[in-house]
Amino acid sequence: MKHIQVRYGELTLKGNNRNFFISKLIQNIKFKLKPFKEKIIFIKSHNSLKIDITDDLLLNIVLENLQDVFGIYSLSVVEEVENDLDAIANLALRIAQDSPSGTFKLEVERKDKTFPFSSQEIKQTVAKKILQNTEHLKVDVHQPLTKIEIIVKKESTQIFTSRIAALKGLPVGVSGKGLSLLSGGIDSPVASFLTMKRGMQVDFLHFMTPPHTTPEALEKVFSLVKKIARFNQNTFSLYVCDFGLLLQELMHIKDESYRITLMRRMFIRIANLLSHEIKAKAIITGESLGQVASQTIESINVINSVSQLPIIRPVITFDKEEIIEVSKKINTYEVSILPFDDVCSMYVPKNPVTKPRIHRAQEQEEQIIWEELVQHTLKNLITHYIVRDGQIIEKGKETE
């Protein structure tokens, strides 16, 4: 019977946290594979997890799903036989027969030192068997097309032909929860993905200003959230904030070049207050240094100065090209490049300040009433959506 071997990789290095990390990973894997749970058996061992699948037809779909789970290092489809040289050679031959024409190499690891044949002897016997009984394979120890790995363990021998590289990183949830400021652009979904990679579960906050931003813009945000949901905790939240009142108020500041800076400070203030309520420990943005006029180090400083929580900016050092590469890999690119009406696009001043100063920002803020509006927005103008199994449902409107 075939099974999938799940290897943990980096997790093996993490001393005391190891057990916690591994149980989180297994929990995440079980959630991910819930639709197939009737046909799956999980068997834990020291450095890996074995997933027995009673229906071979499910093998590929299960593999695909596992490739969305952070904390998995690599995956193999493994077959097992008893520790008997003939049986090992026969299974290796069958696997070789199913391999594509070209070159192959055998790799043998003898973990069970009581097995009566050395690695070298196993290799010779198996290679001979394969070469005598197939016509499409030649040995190449340097650059083989197919590598057949044989691992003799205490209980049985495992044979497999490939190690599929998985996402690596850490299991989502081991680093707590963050709140990601998600726009409709390319950068913030990538930033969210990269944060999840280090084990942080992510909730999302999107600002809109209807009727200037259309229902289609919100739909776009929904699509992005659905696209990245597969990497996140099974259940998480999306908050959509109507920023209209605050934006109107921001029209009254004297120095309009500060409008975007102040808008970002308000975003961060609201994000801090919301984070406090939902117990998020960090704020995440898709800012990249120097990408646009508003993303200078001075601007970042003026934004940071209103935040109690750390602001994580995973793509701060990325070139646009590098960000796009990731967004294509995680399938958000196609959605991100759809036309999008952003909160600020109608309100961008002619000459936004590129090197804002904290005291200037404060002076501008003194000219408007924003504290009450921030509180009002937080209490009354945020819609909470629950995202579960890739479905988005407004909180309180769930049917069950």
Ligand code: ATP
């Ligand atoms: P993105 O591609 O993520 O939109 P960008 O290059 O367009 O980024 P900005 O528009 O300057 O950059 O925004 C910088 C960051 O601020 C975004 O990456 C996002 O984290 C946050 N942000 C901007 N607009 C919004 C919004 N409407 N709602 C929530 N967050 C936003």
Ligand code: MG
């Ligand atoms: Mg943007």
